[in-house]
Structure formats: C-alpha cells, structure tokens
Amino acid sequence: MKKIIQYPLVLLFALFILLFSVVDMFISRREFSETENRYLQLRPDFSVKTLMNGKFTSTYETYINDQFVLRDGWINLKSKAEYFIGKQENNSIVYGKDHYMFEKYDRTDDERIAKNIALVNEFFSTYSDIPATFAIIPNSYMILSDKLPYGLDLIDQYEYIDNLYAQVKSPNVSTLSLKESLLAHKDNYIYYMTDHHWTTYGAYLSYSDFVRSKGMTPVAYDSLKGTEVPGFYGTYFSKTKLFNASPDVITYMDIPTTSVTIDGKTMVQGADKTEVPVTGLYNLDQFNKRDKYAGFLYGNNGVTVIKSDNNQHRVAGKTSRILVIKDSYGNSFVPYLTYNYDEVVVIDLRAIPFKISEFMAQNEFDDILLLYNFMNFASDTNFARLKY
Structure with missing residues (x-):
C-alpha cells in the first residue's frame, strides 16, 4: 500500500478506469448519435469464428469508442481545448473566416x-x-x-x-x-x-x-x-x-x-x-x-x-x-x-x-x-x- 501511495497519479488513473468501467456497465446503449449524425456500433455478438478472423476484436474496439460513457461531453471538451490553443484544423476540416x-x-x-x-x-x-x-x-x-x-x-x-x-x-x-x-x-x-x-x-x-x-x-x-x-x-x-x-x-x-x-x-x-x-x-x-x-x-x-x-x-x-x-x-x-x-x-x-x-x-x-x-x-x- 505504501508503494502504491508513492505513485498517486497511477492510483488516480486506475481508479478512474475502474469507475468508468463500472458506470459503463449500467448505461444504456445509443443506436444513433445526433451530434455526429451517424449510427453507432452496438455490442457485437461473440463467436469463435469472428474472434479468430479478427472481426470481433476490431468491431468491439469500435463499440467501445462509440459507446464510451459521457462520449459527447469528452468530444465537446476536446473541441474547446483545441480551439483555445489556436488549432485551425480538426479531423481534416479547416476553420475559415465568418464561421465557415x-x-x-x-x-x-x-x-x-x-x-x-x-x-x-x-x-x-x-x-x-x-x-x-x-x-x-x-x-x-x-x-x-x-x-x-x-x-x-x-x-x-x-x-x-x-x-x-x-x-x-x-x-x-x-x-x-x-x-x-x-x-x-x-x-x-x-x-x-x-x-x-x-x-x-x-x-x-x-x-x-x-x-x-x-x-x-x-x-x-x-x-x-x-x-x-x-x-x-x-x-x-x-x-x-x-x-x-x-x-x-x-x-x-x-x-x-x-x-x-x-x-x-x-x-x-x-x-x-x-x-x-x-x-x-x-x-x-x-x-x-x-x-x-x-x-x-x-x-x-x-x-x-x-x-x-x-x-x-x-x-x-x-x-x-x-x-x-x-x-x-x-x-x-x-x-x-x-x-x-x-x-x-x-x-x-x-x-x-x-x-x-x-x-x-x-x-x-x-x-x-x-x-x-x-x-x-x-x-x-x-x-x-x-x-x-
């Protein structure tokens, strides 16, 4: 315990992951994101075949990214942070004059x-x-x-x-x-x-x-x-x-x-x-x-x-x-x-x-x-x- 306390950032990060993992188990899954105007990946069905050919793991990774708890809030926070540091481009979209x-x-x-x-x-x-x-x-x-x-x-x-x-x-x-x-x-x-x-x-x-x-x-x-x-x-x-x-x-x-x-x-x-x-x-x-x-x-x-x-x-x-x-x-x-x-x-x-x-x-x-x-x-x- 003393060794763990010596590394508070590691402890906080582990607690953060644990907390959001628990919360993530109880939130409802959205099929469609109004913010992104697209359908989101739902939890894929598991099978040995899809696991062996890699489809399950790649689809599950997309599912985790799409269904992460408070996802829209994190996206909004990222947008604000990049804007205030003067970034003029995001995801291959350039910010022009007059809000274009x-x-x-x-x-x-x-x-x-x-x-x-x-x-x-x-x-x-x-x-x-x-x-x-x-x-x-x-x-x-x-x-x-x-x-x-x-x-x-x-x-x-x-x-x-x-x-x-x-x-x-x-x-x-x-x-x-x-x-x-x-x-x-x-x-x-x-x-x-x-x-x-x-x-x-x-x-x-x-x-x-x-x-x-x-x-x-x-x-x-x-x-x-x-x-x-x-x-x-x-x-x-x-x-x-x-x-x-x-x-x-x-x-x-x-x-x-x-x-x-x-x-x-x-x-x-x-x-x-x-x-x-x-x-x-x-x-x-x-x-x-x-x-x-x-x-x-x-x-x-x-x-x-x-x-x-x-x-x-x-x-x-x-x-x-x-x-x-x-x-x-x-x-x-x-x-x-x-x-x-x-x-x-x-x-x-x-x-x-x-x-x-x-x-x-x-x-x-x-x-x-x-x-x-x-x-x-x-x-x-x-x-x-x-x-x-």
Whole structure:
C-alpha cells in the first residue's frame, strides 16, 4: 500500500478506469448519435469464428469508442481545448473566416478520376442520340477562397474540371461551367458554413445556368415561396464538433407536384428506419431532425420520378422529360427543373436497383444532365454502373 501511495497519479488513473468501467456497465446503449449524425456500433455478438478472423476484436474496439460513457461531453471538451490553443484544423476540416468550415482537400486520386471520366464518356457515346450536359460543381473552398486560412495549399479544382471537360468528345454532349455564376454571387449565402453542400440559392444559380444553356428561361427565384429551417449543423460540424459553430439555415421552396414516386413507390424508409409517405418534393419530418439536408427529395434514392404542371415551356401534345444523374448536390437542384420539364427523372448511381441499359431501353428523354460536385466525382466508385 505504501508503494502504491508513492505513485498517486497511477492510483488516480486506475481508479478512474475502474469507475468508468463500472458506470459503463449500467448505461444504456445509443443506436444513433445526433451530434455526429451517424449510427453507432452496438455490442457485437461473440463467436469463435469472428474472434479468430479478427472481426470481433476490431468491431468491439469500435463499440467501445462509440459507446464510451459521457462520449459527447469528452468530444465537446476536446473541441474547446483545441480551439483555445489556436488549432485551425480538426479531423481534416479547416476553420475559415465568418464561421465557415472547409475540407482540407490537398490530394486526390488521379487514377480514379481517369476511370470515371472514361466511364462517363462511354455512357454518353452509347446514348449519342440524346442531347446531354456534363456539369461539375466546384466545392466551397474554391468559390469562397477568400475565407480560407492564409497559406493553405489545396487542390485546384478549376484546372481539373477544365481537363475533364476537354476529354469529352461526344458531339451530343455540352459541358457547363458553373464557377462564373457562383463566383459572381460568392458574397451571398450559396454554400453552407457547417456542411459540404451548396445552399438552395447556390443550387438555383447553377440551375439557371443550365436551363439558359438549353435556350430556356429559369423560374424567377423571387417568385418562389421559401420556408426557412434554422439550426442546421452539417457534415463538417459532425467531423469537428466545434463548440462555437454557427448553425446554418436551410430553405426549401414550396414547389407543387402532381406526383412523386421513389423506386416505384409512394412510401420510403426515413432516417429513423420507419416508412414515410411521399407527399411532395421534401420529407418535411426530416427538417426537424439533425440531418436536415436529407429532407430534399427524401435523401439519396435509386430513381425518383417527378411530374408536375409547373412547366413554363410546355408544348401542347408533348411531354418533355429530362434524366438527371446526380450526387446529393442534385437533391436541392432538381426541384427547379419542374418549371422547365413536364417530367424530371432522377437517378443516384449509389442506389439504383436496375441496369442502366434496361432502364434506357424502356424510357425516352429529351435531355440528360450528369451533375456531380468535384470531390465526389473524383472519388465515386459507382460510375461503372453506367456500363450495364
């Protein structure tokens, strides 16, 4: 005992571990973390097989990390400590000016980019009889570069995007530069501060660029009725847990539809794994939850078909249809297209339950739009689905 007392820090540490181990035995386990916007690892089932192949130990380690007692409090304490010592980066997220956060995107996978553009070109060539538009969205740090910390060396997306556009050779394909309109409005609220997506207004600017490139007039932004939802903390916040982060405001537009079907159904599974009725363009219940951006188009689903009477360019006796192949940036972009097409068909390659070749054989389109943000285009492994 005398020897133990000689090392009080060791004794305190041992008591600390013992106390939290006992407390940890009696706390309830959470399935979902609102703070981190993700599902947490629950206690894995033990078996000799999973123990021998290492799966049990690795999963159990994740379980311990996810379910540690007072975990959110420790994360908040870490955030404050790092902030007050002047740290400007956490978990590859950089703190910029005016409460903006940016991803530290200083390297990219050139091999993946080359594969993806080859697959996209093959798709465009296969359906060369349909006018198509290829549009890559610059991420926020490119447009809002004046808000970045001084001296931060990140990937020049403009150079990469120009190179991608130069590789598109199919005569039916037009490339669309989006940076000019975004740069012209960079002092407006066009990207979220705590999230990697653009705002509803940022999406509108690029929607306007697209329909003008097709010889059409965009719906007037001021003519739309918007509803603001405050208190949005996005993906960047989920990675940093910055204690003094300024919340974003999400705006969704009151855009009428005649029907919306998702994967052929009028019911979809919500974030809480319950069935949600499709009653319009938005999952309104989701705007009351942490992952508010998932309210647009009910999140990322395989195929969404939107029909409406909004089309300001309707031709009597004809139903105009556009196919949009998109990532999550497209979810806040697509609703505007109802003012220029009778039907908007939306595909997310991450979730399609069918072969593209069969789908294209069964449907006719006036236009195709392939719309991705650059960082996702550079890393997405689902473009191979365009081949089948």
